[in-house]
Amino acid sequence: MTYQVTVIGGGPSGLMAAIAAAEQGVKTLLIDKGNKLGTKLAISGGGRCNVTNRLPEEEVIKHIPGNGKFLYSPFSVFNNYDIIDFFEGLGVALKEEDHGRMFPVSNKAKDVVQALLDRLEKLNVEVRKKTPVESIHYGSEGHEITLQSKETVITKAVIIAVGGKAVPYTGSTGDGYAWAKEAGHVITELFPTEVPLRSNEEFIKDKSLQGLSLREVDVSVLNQKGKQIVTHRMDMLFTHFGLSGPAILRCSQYVVKEFMKGHKPVTIEIDCMPDKKEHFLYEELQQDLKDHPKKTFRNLVKGIVPERLLDYLLDYTQIEADEKAANLSNQKLQKFVSLIKHFQVKTHDTLPIEKAFVTGGGVSIKEIIPNTMQSKLMNGLYFCGEILDIHGYTGGYNITSAMVTGRVAGMHAAWESMG
Ligand SMILES: Cc1cc2nc3c(=O)[nH]c(=O)nc-3n(C[C@H](O)[C@H](O)[C@H](O)COP(=O)(O)OP(=O)(O)OC[C@H]3O[C@@H](n4cnc5c(N)ncnc54)[C@H](O)[C@@H]3O)c2cc1C
Known part of the structure; x- marks a missing residue:
């Protein structure tokens, strides 16, 4: 015909x-x-x-x-x-x-x-x-x-x-x-985009954060020098293999491009409280510690991030659940605040192109x-x-x-x- x-x-x-x-x-x-x-x-x-x-x-x-x-x-x-x-x-x-x-x-x-x-x-x-x-x-x-x-x-x-x-x-x-x-x-190199990321971090492997979603956080892709390549403020999700959710999908192509340059792993940085500057958060918490010395630190900070993440961060910074505010060292407080603002996840791969959206x-x-x-x-x-x-x-x-x-x-x- x-x-x-x-x-x-x-x-x-x-x-x-x-x-x-x-x-x-x-x-x-x-x-x-x-x-x-x-x-x-x-x-x-x-x-x-x-x-x-x-x-x-x-x-x-x-x-x-x-x-x-x-x-x-x-x-x-x-x-x-x-x-x-x-x-x-x-x-x-x-x-x-x-x-x-x-x-x-x-x-x-x-x-x-x-x-x-x-x-x-x-x-x-x-x-x-x-x-x-x-x-x-x-x-x-x-x-x-x-x-x-x-x-x-x-x-x-x-x-x-x-x-x-x-x-x-x-x-x-x-x-x-x-x-x-x-x-x-010419066909330029094909790669998956809008794709979830894989990570070998212990907290991914042991599934301690699996299923946890974070709302309206700033997710950034860092280059090899630790500089932000791109940042997206959206929701994200911890999965059994790594990271997913809208912010991660948007960041994924920048991660893939780093992989294509031979850079592995690529770090994703999550700012869990993007509207608050790090030093303000630190000073605010320091004041709270002074005002409520008898409260446990966990109770003082409860609600600033989802509870499962909070427990993971406390564990990571070796802050006991019953640690009193008065006893918390500045060093531990600083480390805790730094994690809230710069929670880093090393990623080493994406799901395959067949599982990508685009x-x-x-x-x-x-x-x-x-x-x-x-x-x-x-x-x-x-x-x-x-x-x-x-x-x-x-x-x-x-x-x-x-x-x-x-x-x-x-x-x-x-x-x-x-x-
Ligand atoms: C789950 C999912 C959700 C998505 N959500 C969004 C979204 O919210 N927003 C957005 O912008 N994009 C989204 N996308 C991407 C978007 O759907 C695609 O970019 C878009 O469909 C591409 O359109 P296309 O016409 O180029 O190709 P396709 O939609 O892929 O269509 C190609 C067609 O070609 C036919 N074909 C292939 N080979 C042959 C052959 N040899 N002979 C005859 N026919 C053939 C196929 O059968 C198919 O029907 C999503 C993708 C997926 C997988």
Whole structure:
């Protein structure tokens, strides 16, 4: 069969690309190997589908530390607000939650995916599910796509939207990198991002803090000289293998980059009371000790951090549970305060890329034209979504990147195929 535009991959980027191409009136095919489309989209945002983010464009780009600036150009064509209008136009009412995250009012991921499928149908996009693509043979006038079944599809333009390597059961198994290389594209080193961290610290191994979550703490990644590379104030969690939770996921890519430089272990520093300067905390506690000499130190400080962490810190600083305030040495107090402000956890690895939320690295953006998403190396070849070397924090930023690049790729592939 012959098509003007063929989109490989039915995630948010491919769905958007196929819709955008078909809206231009060209004969469009969407191929996916799964028996459903938008599987990863549907599990995003805790399974409610975090469609996009409402923060100003500038902020959205800041939350995409992996080459977010590349998106300025596609954003000038279609941005996060356009995504909101697009879904509202399809009858999917959206609501804003914390940090600008946008969800369907119904809280049902399937409403979002169904709206995209209905739109595809309305535009007469031919959809072939359970159809894995095996390879692409590039030609000067068009391209030949070979399916696993050995059937071939001829197309003027092809859009590769097969995602990265994270969470492969959703269909993203990294198949597209070989097709990009075949066209001469550079694939930058792939790595897991938005991924939990492993630690061999005794308190992790003996599970003394397992399951403990800390609210709104400052989590920093330290470089080899002990300087902070990045800090995020969010919640975090101690697990049976190390650290997880929103602040850790955000910090993870900076840890991975240190690992990639050969630096191991990498220290995570937690400030459990980020709104209080260390010397104020010290002076306040010193005053409390003076004012309540007969109280136990544990009772005096109870509540400043969760009880399990407090007991661990007291144990670590060798302060007995019944130690009276009057008897506590300045040295021990100083050590205790220092731990509250600079609790350090050495990390030595991450969970594998398959367990990461997002893939870092991918098709180099240097070889992609930003306002069309076309390959600079091959006519009629386009890329969009997570296969590109663009990665953001979770919170709708990756999905925004996928839909925006998909939209631009779809439009331009259609125009090129008409020429
Ligand atoms: C649990 C989880 C939660 C997430 N939460 C968020 C969040 O809150 N905010 C956020 O911004 N991002 C989140 N993400 C990331 C986000 O979902 C992805 O970045 C986004 O889905 C990428 O879209 P994509 O279209 O590029 O690729 P994908 O969504 O991965 O889709 C790729 C499609 O290509 C198909 N495909 C692959 N190979 C072939 C082949 N050979 N032949 C045919 N078809 C093929 C696959 O079947 C799949 O349908 C989350 C990810 C996960 C795993």
